[in-house]
Amino acid sequence: MRLSTRPLAAAIALAALAGPLGACGSDSGGGGGGASAPGVTKTQITLGGHFPLTGPAAPGYSEIPQAIDAYFKSVNAAGGVNGRKLKFISRDDGYNPANTVKVTKQLVLQDKVFGLLGGLGTPTHSKVVDFLNASRVPDLFVASGCLCWDEPGKHPWTFGWQPDYYVEGKVLGQHIAQQFKGKKVAYFLQNDDFGDDGAKGLDKFVPAAQVVTRQTYEPGNTDIGPQMAKIKASGAEVIASFSIPAYTALVKLAGVKLNYDPTLVVSNVGSDPTTLTGLLKSFSKGKAGGSLIEGIVSDTYLPPTGDTSNSWIKLFKGIHDKYIPKLPWDGNVLYGMSLAYTFVQALDKAGANPTRQGIVDALEAGGLKGPGLVPFRFSKDSHAGYTGVQVGTIKDGNLAVTGKPLTSDDADAPNEPYTQTQPEAPANGIPGGS
Amino acid sequence: MATEVETSVRPRSTPRRMLDQTLVRHLAIALAAGLALYLLSQSLSAFDNLQLATMAYYFVAVAGLTVLTGLNGQISLGHGALMAIGAYTAAKLLEGPAWPLALVLVVSTVVTAVAGVLAGAAAARLRGPYLAGATLALAVGLPSIADKFPGFLGAANGISVTPPIPPGSLGATFPLERWQAWITCLAAVIVYVLLANLVRSRFGRSFRAVRDSEVAAELAGLHVARTQVLAFVVSAACAGLAGGLFVVVTQLAAPGAFPLALSVALLTGVILGGLGSLMGAVWGAAALVLIPTWSDDLSKSLSLSTNVQANLALAVYGVVLIAVMLAAPGGLQAAVDRAAGAVTGALRTSNRSRGSGPRLEEEKET
Numbered sequence: 001m002r003l004s005t006r007p008l009a010a011a012i013a014l015a016a017l018a019g020p021l022g023a024c025g026s027d028s029g030g031g032g033g034g035a036s037a038p039g040v041t042k043t044q045i046t047l048g049g050h051f052p053l054t055g056p057a058a059p060g061y062s063e064i065p066q067a068i069d070a071y072f073k074s075v076n077a078a079g080g081v082n083g084r085k086l087k088f089i090s091r092d093d094g095y096n097p098a099n100t101v102k103v104t105k106q107l108v109l110q111d112k113v114f115g116l117l118g119g120l121g122t123p124t125h126s127k128v129v130d131f132l133n134a135s136r137v138p139d140l141f142v143a144s145g146c147l148c149w150d151e152p153g154k155h156p157w158t159f160g161w162q163p164d165y166y167v168e169g170k171v172l173g174q175h176i177a178q179q180f181k182g183k184k185v186a187y188f189l190q191n192d193d194f195g196d197d198g199a200k201g202l203d204k205f206v207p208a209a210q211v212v213t214r215q216t217y218e219p220g221n222t223d224i225g226p227q228m229a230k231i232k233a234s235g236a237e238v239i240a241s242f243s244i245p246a247y248t249a250l251v252k253l254a255g256v257k258l259n260y261d262p263t264l265v266v267s268n269v270g271s272d273p274t275t276l277t278g279l280l281k282s283f284s285k286g287k288a289g290g291s292l293i294e295g296i297v298s299d300t301y302l303p304p305t306g307d308t309s310n311s312w313i314k315l316f317k318g319i320h321d322k323y324i325p326k327l328p329w330d331g332n333v334l335y336g337m338s339l340a341y342t343f344v345q346a347l348d349k350a351g352a353n354p355t356r357q358g359i360v361d362a363l364e365a366g367g368l369k370g371p372g373l374v375p376f377r378f379s380k381d382s383h384a385g386y387t388g389v390q391v392g393t394i395k396d397g398n399l400a401v402t403g404k405p406l407t408s409d410d411a412d413a414p415n416e417p418y419t420q421t422q423p424e425a426p427a428n429g430i431p432g433g434s
Numbered sequence: 435m436a437t438e439v440e441t442s443v444r445p446r447s448t449p450r451r452m453l454d455q456t457l458v459r460h461l462a463i464a465l466a467a468g469l470a471l472y473l474l475s476q477s478l479s480a481f482d483n484l485q486l487a488t489m490a491y492y493f494v495a496v497a498g499l500t501v502l503t504g505l506n507g508q509i510s511l512g513h514g515a516l517m518a519i520g521a522y523t524a525a526k527l528l529e530g531p532a533w534p535l536a537l538v539l540v541v542s543t544v545v546t547a548v549a550g551v552l553a554g555a556a557a558a559r560l561r562g563p564y565l566a567g568a569t570l571a572l573a574v575g576l577p578s579i580a581d582k583f584p585g586f587l588g589a590a591n592g593i594s595v596t597p598p599i600p601p602g603s604l605g606a607t608f609p610l611e612r613w614q615a616w617i618t619c620l621a622a623v624i625v626y627v628l629l630a631n632l633v634r635s636r637f638g639r640s641f642r643a644v645r646d647s648e649v650a651a652e653l654a655g656l657h658v659a660r661t662q663v664l665a666f667v668v669s670a671a672c673a674g675l676a677g678g679l680f681v682v683v684t685q686l687a688a689p690g691a692f693p694l695a696l697s698v699a700l701l702t703g704v705i706l707g708g709l710g711s712l713m714g715a716v717w718g719a720a721a722l723v724l725i726p727t728w729s730d731d732l733s734k735s736l737s738l739s740t741n742v743q744a745n746l747a748l749a750v751y752g753v754v755l756i757a758v759m760l761a762a763p764g765g766l767q768a769a770v771d772r773a774a775g776a777v778t779g780a781l782r783t784s785n786r787s788r789g790s791g792p793r794l795e796e797e798k799e800t
Contacts, residue, residue: 053744062741092730092744097592098691101684102488109481109611123591127686130594191581192590218581219590326739 036353039114045347045354046087048107049118050100050125051143053092056220060245060275060332061120063324064143065090067336068118070323071316075344075430082352086344089113093124100124101131108137115140115356118161118339122146122193133157138356140346140363141339141385145269146193147410150377150384152364157356159363159378161339161385163301165194165242165267167408168389169201171299172265174406174415175391176238177205180263184212186236188227188251190243191216198242198267204412212236217247228254231262238263243270249279252292264296268389271298272331273397274305290397298399299389301372303422305334306398311425312338312371319429338371345370345431369423373405384410388418460630464623471619475612483611484683485723490618491679492719494625496703497712498672503701504710505633506665507645508557509565512572513673514697516553518687519576520546520677525593525687535598539621539678546674547667554666558659573697577689592688595681618679625672630712632668641665706758708765717766725754 039046051065052058065088072086080086089111091103100121107113108131115138119125122144129148132139133155141161142149145168149160176185185206189195195216203211212234215227228251231239239262241251248270255261277290303310308317316337320329327333347354349362364380377384388407392399404417426432475483495517502508523542527533533541553572560568580587587593600613632638643651644661652658681687699722707718729750733743762769 053741054748058744062744066739066741092747096690096693097686097688098680098684101686102484105484105611106481109479109484123688123690126591127594127684127688130596130685191584218578220578 037114037355037358038112040084040354043084044087045081045084046089046111046113047115047117047343048089048091048111048113049116049120050093050103050107050128051090051118051120052095053090055094055096056246057095057121057244059279060272060330061143063327063330063332064118064120064336064339066324066327067320067333068340070319070333071337071340071344073323074319078428078430081344081347081430082354088117095121095124097124097127101127104128104131108132108135114138114354115359117141117343118143118336120144122148129155129158136356138359140343140359143335143339144194145197147197147384148193150382150410152381152383155383157360159383159385161342162268162335163374163386163389164384164410165197166201166410167387168267168299169198169242170204170408171201171389171391171406171415172240172267172297173202173205175297176202176240176265177207177210180238183210183237184235185210185238185240186212186231186234186262187214188231188239188241188243188247189214189216190247191218194244194269195242202240206240217243219244219247222246222250224250224254228258228260232258232260236262238265240265241270242267245270245272245275245279248296249276249283252276252280253283253288256288256292266296266298268299268301271296271394271399273394273399274328274330275332277397278328293394293397296394297391298394299391300399300401301374301386301389301405302331302334302338303371303373304392304399304401305329305331310422312422315425315429316371341431342368342370342376348432371422371425373422374407374418375420388415456634457631460627463630464627467626468620468623471623472616475615475619478612478615480609480611483609483615485727487611487615487618487679487683489719489723490615490622491676491683492700492703492722493622493715494618494679495673495676495700496707496718496722497625497629497715498669498676499700500704500707500710500712500715500718501629501633501641501672502665502669503704504708505638505645506641506662508662508665509562509701510557510569510666510669511566511694511697511701512553512569512576513669513700514692514694515572515576516546516549516670516673517677517680517696518689518692519549520674521680521687521692522580522587522593522677523674524678524681525595528595528681529593535617535682539675539682542678543671543675546677547671549674550667550670551663553670554663557666558662570694570697573692573694577692580689588688590689592686592691595685595687597685598682614683617682621675621679625675626712629668629672633712637661637664702755706755706765708767711765711767713770714765714767717770721754721758721766725751729754 049065051062053062069088072088075081076085089107091107093099093103116132117140120143125142125144126148129139136157139158141159145162145165147164147166149158187199189199213230215231217224217227241248241264248266251264273293276293280288280292303312307313316334317329319337320333345368346359346362350358363378366379368376368378372386373390374386374388377387388405390401390405391403392401404419406415407418408415475486478486495513499510499513502510520542523545524538527538527541556568557565581589597610598613598617600608600610640656640661643654643656644658648658703718703722706721708714726747730747732750733746758766
């Protein structure tokens with residue numbers, strides 16, 4: 001009679017259930033006096049984001065929230081923004097969209113954040129965009145290059161930050177068309193918006209006759225042997241790859257196995273040299289390493305991490321060494337800090353008493369000058385981030401950029417060189433010099 | 435209270451009367467639970483209502499699985515995939531013409547039950563680790579089918595639907611999260627009544643007979659394979675409804691939402707609550723939702739580095755599981771039963787103002 005349902009037990013169960021839940025419900029959140037918006041008090045502004053801190057997507061990406069937090073700490077040490085300290089809550093979604101929904105609602109409803117910053121991933125973040133916009137919560141600088149963040153009519157509270165994969169594809173496509181004229185090209189694409197948008201951009205410039213095969217992979221399935229065998233059989237001399245770091249490393253390792261070494265052209269998100277070297281070492285159990293990534297062609301919209309003469313790299317490397325010295329100094333850390341810098345700049349522009357509408361207005365007013373090599377597209381009509389990228393080649397473990405950064409749009413415009421010089425980082429590391 | 439416990443032990447006079455009593459009793463419990471949940475949802479914050487709704491759909495899935503595993507002895511590591519079937523069915527239906535939500539949920543239950551017939555027919559031929567392996571394949575393979583139909587099932591990005599809108603009669607400011615909690619809790623209470631009656635009926639007895647000894651059950655005239663398929667279908671239907679409710683709560687159906695970890699978590703809920711116990715399924719569902727949240731808050735309050743913090747939550751979760759299994763090997767419901775027995779025993783003792791005799795009797799009873 002295990003299934004006997006005694007009313008007493010039921011009553012105890014319900015009472016026990018109600019107790020802790022009720023206790024959770026009574027917390028007051030982050031309101032308080034002097035508040036101009038939820039998450040804003042006289043002394044503090046609370047922001048949050050969802051990131052894969054555990055699970056398969058965590059390596060590399062889990063550094064981003066720590067880098068955001070480190071930059072905020074450096075701003076707080078200098079007095080904060082208009083007297084308010086910045087607090088950043090990162091919650092783990094394990095790259096599972098169901099968890100993204102849960103933790104995002106937790107951030108908004110329970111932690112009462114002012115806004116989201118750097119919510120990571122396309123399949124994850126796309127599930128909370130409607131909720132955030134319906135709740136009128138600023139959804140700033142989504143950490144993904146999907147074109148779908150730039151819909152100011154439908155999603156007025158959502159802003160992208162990094163260049164979208166379409167623009168990136170256009171610039172890499174032009175590079176392939178010019179530098180590898182007439183050579184056979186294979187595409188290796190992640191089987192979702194990331195790969196699709198990238199391929200559309202590539203197709204704008206790479207002549208269709210040159211593309212000999214298009215292979216896709218499913219993130220999660222690490223056996224890419226069949227795809228690589230087909231690419232080798234096609235005789236491709238160049239592989240254009242829109243892949244996350246783990247799959248870029250797998251392409252290189254599969255090449256070693258097949259004794260096949262074509263030129264690899266990889267999207268920015270899949271080409272961070274430090275992350276790739278670590279992955280290659282761990283996948284091959286130490287047999288392969290950094291030498292394999294030499295010669296990979298990629299692109300960047302931030303100064304390369306190895307460019308120690310750059311004022312931004314000096315600034316962010318200094319913050320890294322002070323606040324998060326245990327993390328590797330790599331593209332993920334640079335990414336998080338640059339994104340946090342852009343936010344602080346927008347917050348400063350939003351005035352002494354920032355409101356949720358205020359920060360959206362500040363972004364739409366444009367004029368942000370961040371660590372990027374190219375300008376932002378932010379305006380009333382565009383919520384897209386950086387307008388372009390600069391192509392480079394990995395040499396001695398660092399991306400060595402060549403030529404000028406190219407800017408483009410999400411339609412048919414040609415890629416234009418961007419000739420203005422990158423602004424210098426502020427001496428105290430805080431935008432607006434406050 | 436003491437008399438209640440006694441009546442449940444006392445043999446009933448006629449089968450007819452017993453059925454009536456059982457049904458009335460389950461309906462009374464359901465009514466009380468419904469009222470308690472209603473009051474609870476009124477007092478909870480928006481996020482906690484969402485947690486309550488999550489608990490409710492976990493309960494539906496865990497209750498279905500506890501009937502299969504606890505009462506019929508079939509193990510399934512594939513219930514996450516069955517939830518995916520229910521969720522995708524609901525998402526596709528909610529995308530299209532404006533069907534009433536109740537109908538959508540019924541259809542996702544039925545569709546998953548049909549899938550359960552297929553899976554159950556295969557499962558009835560397999561035993562022990564082979565059955566676990568086959569259902570494991572379901573959990574690993576099924577969600578990736580979405581990748582093969584990017585147009586219809588949305589590939590890795592999945593399908594997003596609009597949230598259920600609370601009826602206007604509840605007022606313009608009625609929170610969405612409370613409405614979601616109401617829908618899911620109502621479904622959970624209905625499932626509770628249906629399952630509680632099922633397990634006390636002829637079917638429940640044949641489930642148990644097949645679990646205890648297939649040979650004996652067959653000699654007694656039971657069709658073993660048919661009973662096993664039936665148990666699987668009931669269980670799959672619950673998983674399908676849970677999947678539909680999942681869409682009501684999260685507004686999404688995506689492969690990433692139904693990882694192998696979900697299937698394992700459901701089984702964890704069954705064992706944590708108490709194998710074969712419906713009340714245990716309540717505990718199990720509550721544990722699945724609350725322990726990760728609490729361990730997350732706990733590790734967050736400890737100002738550790740982010741990497742340690744993120745993984746500490748998982749470690750705390752594991753430690754709690756081990757601790758519960760050590761302290762209450764029969765699951766949380768067995769512990770509650772024992773505690774309730776001790777309380778009633780103590781009450782009886784004080785009434786009769788005697789020593790510790792009756793408490794020993796209680797121990798023996800359980």
